[in-house]
Amino acid sequence: MEKAQNGDAKEESKDSIGGYDSLHRLLKDNLNPHHFQEVSRLLTGLNCGKAVQTIALPESATALSVEHGFDLQAFSFSADKEILREPRVVRVGLIQNSIALPTTAHFADQKKAIFEKLKPIIEAAGSSGVNILCLQEAWMMPFAFCTREKRWCEFAEPVDGESTKFLQSFALKYNMVIISSILERDIKHGEVIWNTSVVIGNHGNIIGKHRKNHIPRVGDFNESTYYMEGNTGHPVFETAFGKIAINICYGRHHPLNWLAFGLNGADIVFNPSATVGELSEPMWPIEVSRFHNSTWFESVFVCQARNAAIANSYFVASINRVGTETFPNPFTSGDGKPAHADFGHFYGSSYVSAPDASCTPSLSRTRDGLLITDMDLNLCRQVKDRWGFRMTSRYELYADTLARYVKPEFEPQVISDPLLHRKSS
Template sequence: MFAYIPTEAYHFGVIHTPKFQEAWTMPFAFCTREKRWCEFAEPADGESTQFLQDLAQKYNMVIVSPILERDINHGEIIWNTVVVIGNNGNMIGIHRKNHIPRVGDFNESTYYMEGNTGHPVFETAYGKIAVNICYGRHHPLNWLAFGLNGAEIVFNPSATVGELSEPMWPIEARNAAIANSYFVGSINRVGTEVFPNAFTSGDGKPQHADFGHFYGSSHFSAPDASCTPSLSRYRDGLMISDMDLNLCRQIKDKWGFRMTARYDMYANLLSEYLKPDFKPQVIADPLINKRKA
């Protein structure tokens, strides 16, 4: 997935294709239990990044590059990582996926665990961007955290299939853009993969050799609730969208979501919720048990 912005106009683009998808700059998803996919892991500054650094500098664009990272300095731990490359060809930084799915055939915890980079926002030549990797889009607080850190655009590179998530796809990102007053770029891969070894989903159904159809449908959402048409469900595609980043501030001024939020109240609830003796704030009707009697 590329995020690129020529200097002469504030254009932002996404590519959805089997070759540049959520976690891997490689032409497949590897969420089955076949550990041999680990052979494709590489350091954050490895060959994929070096290749894209040249392109970023040549075309004066910012690139968000998803890879399978091998952390050489920490026992070769593997992470689901995005590398953010600046328009001068420099590596600005990385972000590791915060939320790891344990649903359906997506057995990603076989390869890596939750990331340890927090919610970084990368200040680029063309705006402040963040990356909410794939499954993180199902967690509203994940979207919120990027907004609190000042993101103007949050990219959501994904590899997700129709039967699992398609009804939620046009809703979650658009809602995040509205609630957090920033733009969202939703990128999903296309195609269907067939694996050499059949696998089961632990749901009692017969074993199978594919995930289902990756439905594409990449699009942009804006903080004013508007959104672009989606790319195809079946073909590779490129989308270019003009974005006025001033809209982020204008919407904040209009709706005042930041001013009217009760972060102190939410923080207190979350703090209490994490305690072993947490008790939900439920007020029961005292007449319920009397009626039953």
């Protein structure tokens, strides 16, 4: 395995709690077996509604994970058996990874090295029979937008560029849909740049693209320096293995973005991301682990995806990149603190949430990883029928509210206490 050159060792030590590398291990070593079992059940329940089952993978896949040192985990969600409809089980793979060379290396070498480190992980997915594989946001480059330097734009590619070509061969070889999030150069529209997911069909064909709808302007997330809000709406891609959509990164903070993919019929929404512990703020040290994590971003990462899966009755597959990326020139974060050269720790922890509030454990927070999940898409409609959130949603009311809100002359619905300015007795 090629190991990221930037800061992995430092991040390992940050993981320590009470001298242990995970909460799971600390509790296991210090509680009696009965108490450990009860506490584990409770803590897993904290994040997961219904228990997921682990599934066995072929020897070829596990051998690759050992040889190349990436985390490999596999789970299945359960759904009810229906009378009139066969199960529609889809095997989904999520890849999280750190970059492969320092950000000072030649750009072409950096990209090529990421390709090389991803090959065995993609092979493991393919040989495990993954139907739909999703990579992290802007997987083919460092997440350099914190720098505000324009030279990183050179990493951008057209939708049918080298990263897409690299993945098309695997899609064809393994009969696998692949979602590839890249920095896109739009040749036909003045060479502008977008944050884009390319959907590659299981025959190696390009089905289409979607551009990130919501662009952050906060802390080191200087993305609006590079690209604007997407213009592709909320497409759902009908693939050989189901109807899927992509909510790229910061879009997960926007409930209406999740909603729109649901209205268009998605059964699985992927959330390829790049997110870090609370903008380096020392009061929220990065903590842990298998039982999810404790910084602002990290707990929100978990909360929002689960909530979206429940509210919209679909599966959400969340991916975050891994490692600390150090850049050649220092930059500030708009928080009055000294300039620094890294964005913070991308904490991995990729996982999948189901519409019935169950979810998988998460991948490692420091290592590359492949998470494989079997899901019966029938669960989506089962949950819709059971809870009726779509039926009870009153969209007419909200269509009207939003239509009024977007007008400059909008007046909020406020009922003021007529005694507001009377002196208190």
